Amino acid sequence: MSDDVSDAAARNLPLRHSDEIQGDVLAGFRKDHETVVLLRFPDDPAPVRQWLARLIPQLATTRQVAAFNNDFSAARRNLAGTDPVGLRATWVNLSLTYSGLKFLMGTEPFPDQTQDGVKAFVLGASARADINGDGGESAPERWLFGRADQPVHAVLTVASDSRELLEVRASELRVAAAHGGLTVVFEQVGATLPGDRKGHEHFGFKDGISNPGVADFDRPDPDHPEQVAGKPGTRIVPAGEFVVGLPLLQRPDPGLPEWAKNGSFQVVRRLAQDVPAWWAQVAAARRTLDQAGVELPVGSGAEWVAARAVGRWRSGASVAHNPNAEPPTKPGAPDDNLISYADDKEGHTTPVFAHIRKTNPRDHFGPDHKVADTRRIIRRGIPYGQPFDPAAGPGHGPDADRGLVFVAYMSDLAFQFEFLQSAWINNTGFPPPGQNGKDPVIGQDSDVNLKLDTVPDGKPLHFAQFVRTEGTIYAFAPAISTLRDLAQRRP
Ligand code: HEM
Structure with a gap:
């Protein structure tokens, strides 16, 4: 998302002023510390409504978060790229699962459950495990949260600039929840990685580069109105792709009930990353290529293979x-996101199985990007756990918990998140033609077929899955006015 919008430009971008859409969806909290608190309601709705009524004024809106992010970026520019110390905020958002919504409404929230996205939400993530490829080690029976026997009604997303500020706010929220009779089922803390690994995920790659631009929120580039100003390659898609009830790109409107307007479906997933095992297999793949006599840039080592798996080098x-080879980083340069696959249909440069190509094929199917643009999601993930560095002591070894708290927003769980998981990430046949393998970063065990100009038919390399699902919740972040209605409804 662009955070670089002058006051004048912001006047023409109505969604920047939304007091209805919660702040993490379009503006993004973008903090170094975050926690996701999963709550269960008691049997009596009355204290839950009181809890909700008190919580609502504390929820961050798009207007607040967008304005803050704008000020923060402006201050950062004045400070030659360092973070402005005095500018701090702690944000809170609330989403509800299907059972949480039903409890507060006292009636069926979705009288029509024929639409796939609604069905996914009603059934919940554990019932959709097959679709999402969550079997074996990733099976819901092993999950830390989101299991069928462990109901979750509400999700608090809390984000702040420091661990201390986050903890103060989170404990206030926990106390308030306890007063309402709610119990904490699970809490997942996340934080950006320390030092120069800030902004990178645990395998070492810069993350959060490519999110969609949103119409009426992001400022279009005057020369390329399909892209966000100052962010070449960041395509603007209609807001209804992420927020219910707003214009969509090409899908028919799913006709969700009026109360859902300005809300967004949220996926929260704990994805454990086995960093040494993933890198060991990348190194093994490099040896396989060397032994087969495939000519690769001298000295590029396992990094060359890892970059093919992701589609980007560590720096992004x-x-x-x-x-x-990885180019030297240029301070202040825009992100390298103006990427085209049109002249690389076979994937001789960026393999068709690369993580960023599987999850956003861009112009692979045509210059209008339509196939890709309707499946976009807004990603708000943050790592959890300490970086892998066994010499640094306990918590840094191969057995410590680490991974990604994957958080994403969209307007249709089935059409967007579940489709990415089943039809693209874990489908060896995507993109057609041929069997080029599953996503070697997050997909299930698979052979990928690495094609190069020198090896046009490809060389098979095996990639086992070293990202394990340890929990998933499907929730819905309602508009603020809908939450007010839910708080006021008498049982
Ligand atoms: C531990 C798990 C994951 C890791 C380590 C990971 C890593 C990355 C990295 C390094 C990038 C490149 C940076 C960027 O373009 O922003 C990226 C991009 C992306 N990832 Fe993931 N990812 C994970 C899970 C997922 C999941 C579960 C999904 C969706 C279901 C997903 C969807 C995407 C998308 C859509 C992009 C942007 C692609 C583009 O527009 O070019 N990722 N990921």
């Missing part, structure tokens, strides 16, 4: 623009 530089 794209393989599309830098096929042979």
